[in-house]
Amino acid sequence: MDAAEFRRRGKEMVDFVADYQENIEHRRVYPDVEPGYLRSMIPSEAPLEPESYEDVLRDVDRVIMPGVTHWLSPHFYAYYANSTSFPSILADLLSSGIGTIGFTWAANPACSELETVMLDWLGKMLQLPEDFLSETQGQGGGVIQGTASEATLMALLSARLKTVKCVQESDPQRSEADIISKLIAYTSEEAHSSVEKASIIGGVVIRMVPTDEHFSVRAETLEKMVAEDKATGYIPFFFCATLGTTPCCAFDKIDELGPICNAENIWMHIDAAYAGCAFICPEFRPLLNGVEVIWGMSFFNPFSIQQAMHLCFYFFLPLHLFSTSLSPHLSSDSQHWGIPMARRFRSLKLWFVFRMYGLRGLQAFIRKHVELAKTFENLVRGDNNFEICAEVVMGLVCFRLKGSDELNKALLKQITRTGKIYLVPCKLRGRFVLRFVVCGRTTELRHIQEAWKHITELSSELLQNLFDHEGKEN
């Protein structure tokens, strides 16, 4: 394919994407395919000779589209908000077109520098303390990580390194392996599984901290666990707080946890993969209060903010990280701020989205999601068959049919089978709960109303069947 053909095909693809997004509402949001559906639809090996582009594109419709879960559909209420916007797609196209890999400054100065400045922009939008910015001291700052999992792992590894050094300063004979075997990390019982995964990779013990009635970790609980573990010879070194837990968007009390972590020399990291974006709104910023006292790091993965996929942000204070302290063989380039060395030119997405929306536009976007979630919450509260299972703070509503887990499982099964809307469950205090997340850029009030109508119709059928069944039994 030469440049002339690319011009033609590229413009067709732009229309393909625009058509897809304009009509996505009419597609079944959750696909009606069985595991393994795809293999028999395409050859079992690559062609020897080139095929035509028309054939490839035809197969996108024939093979791919029937198996896609449509994340950008306004009927998608699963996982967490993951909006993508047109400016973000344009920036991504530009990034692909430049085709650069920015693993050192020299490998692409513009890539390294734009990322640094964009993360300062974001830091200011979030009103982070100045120490977290690169422009002030030139040592703090942020980097884009591939995913929240990588950011948490980076934080845990940095904390491990720091603690080993610290212990060895007072006890030079003690081996690294021995120290690591005594390290203990903490996180909420409600935290994302990636925190546990990070501890396994790092080879350290982790304890899950019980939460209060609001699913929040409280200072008292952590303090008690730390004291217990120190008494048995462990070295508490890392606490991953969550602002906006995956199951129900709960918030650990970082303002009371920070001082304890400071006093105990525990590195506190904040996983705000979902809720972080909302802190650009003054009314939500108080939830981040306490970030000032921690000396660790915080992390934001504001899918909704920048409406760009796969940009996660990792802010750090001016501490000696990975880069300079891991090994004398490794240089101090930004490639060592994460696991991978090669990086796409991802900051272009931030730049495009921040500028095309403006701070006010991004705030409005977040507020609209929260407002729609409140609307849904009110609909649920207005129906006596249902109950709300956790406080609705942002765009997530946890709800369930009053009754057994089996009843709620049956309802979710019907929802998934019907394929009109898509949502996923969670467990709260052992109970099976449905999560309704306002996700989409194009989700409007009427979608919320339709979704609720659909849910109540399915649940009425279920309850009627149950009633009939019970009637027969009696």
Add this chain to the structure above:
Amino acid sequence: MDAAEFRRRGKEMVDFVADYQENIEHRRVYPDVEPGYLRSMIPSEAPLEPESYEDVLRDVDRVIMPGVTHWLSPHFYAYYANSTSFPSILADLLSSGIGTIGFTWAANPACSELETVMLDWLGKMLQLPEDFLSETQGQGGGVIQGTASEATLMALLSARLKTVKCVQESDPQRSEADIISKLIAYTSEEAHSSVEKASIIGGVVIRMVPTDEHFSVRAETLEKMVAEDKATGYIPFFFCATLGTTPCCAFDKIDELGPICNAENIWMHIDAAYAGCAFICPEFRPLLNGVEVIWGMSFFNPFSIQQAMHLCFYFFLPLHLFSTSLSPHLSSDSQHWGIPMARRFRSLKLWFVFRMYGLRGLQAFIRKHVELAKTFENLVRGDNNFEICAEVVMGLVCFRLKGSDELNKALLKQITRTGKIYLVPCKLRGRFVLRFVVCGRTTELRHIQEAWKHITELSSELLQNLFDHEGKEN
């Protein structure tokens, strides 16, 4: 930006990318900017109100382009081949447009399934043993990793897990921490720094294995080191072989190393981040012989094959990996085959590129690079001022001016300053050597000839100055 505006802007961006790539040859390949150049060119915070798209695009030309190292330029001979192709850009645009995150099968069945089948296609192109494919046993297979660093880390962590379990089977009292403290990994002294980084993250000791006169690790050397370490109580558990080292594209002798690793219960992983792609050509496939006897994993990062960026491949045998054995809390979804959970729909790139090129087209692409490298080698060999520093097997030529390191550093400095071509150095046996890698999709014979002419002109000046200077001194 609504869909109608996206159609217009998207088509403009397609033209922008096509224009960029068509005229890239006339740009200075290495930018003439100083560190920190960008910050003063843009505001220090995000705008409050939306800006116009025209302003953003104007700034791409004003702010970004002057600071870009043009990886897709035919004058780019640095690092390693990283071609991107038009079909790959189209697939990337489609992936952005669908905007899905495939971290479980349900999150996007098409994404999970196409990836599995594409990796089978690739495995067959590479003539991997059947055990490495998913279609045969349904348990082996490949996944796309973000980068080579992540693949190596995954392999090392899997090996660590397996060895801990294995040791505990015969010695149930021994703690995981104690076992890990005794583990020892090996890799070539010529291996990429990401292998050392993986060992640091995994908290295990690593030893660098000396190479023979061809920069290859030999069985005898590894065998001796393993015996030494066992004698002092270490547990050898992991060997990362390299096929195509970063400095000079050397090949470890995996056919003689595999049996030793097998005998010693050492997990052998192959890092073929550069050279792996060439194994789709029958004439290069013998370099992979020996993969049949290893029970570990191998890894290929064929940038040139698929001409798509940031796709790395990680093949594994049907062993219990991360997924099922790490922890009972973590499920067995493919999200656990790597560090990150969220994944773009990256297999679309493979599908588009494999089909639009066909196996023969991809082979021709690789052969052309190798041929151009041979041409460059002959030019160097024809000039008595220069010497070739390592065997030229694929697209990389290691060369230097006969004389001091200072002389060669001065030459590279002139090359970089002039900005007509871009290459980076390496060290071979302590000597400063220039690396010339044929990288580009559009690199032709005339570019190679021009590059050589440019290098010899600069070196003639240097040698003349040196001669004049020495003349004066005498």
